[in-house]
Amino acid sequence: MATYCEIREVSDMADLEAWAEAHAAQIVRNGQTLGGCVIYSATCGSLTLVCVPRRRPVGRSGPQVLAINTSELDR
Secondary structure, three states: OOOOOEEEEOOOHHHHHHHHHHOOOOEEEEEEOOOOEEEEEEEEOOEEEEEOOOOOEOOOOOOOOOOOOHHHOOO
16 A cells, blocks of 8 residues: 555644754645644655644734844845
8 A cells, every 4th residue: 555645743843843954844834723723834755744833822812923024134
């Protein structure tokens, strides 16, 4: 039987970041759960690691905004 993809959940973003760096994979934001938690993932080959940090819910309490001043990046 062929394996098309394997999805595993990691416990925190530090684990996902370490794995992504070791495998030269990009971390992407995939949306959010019904409970309002943001979903992040990284894929390398047929393996995708997923992280749902429970400490930063988004939803009824209001969206969390990340603002980046791009003019400061060019300095």
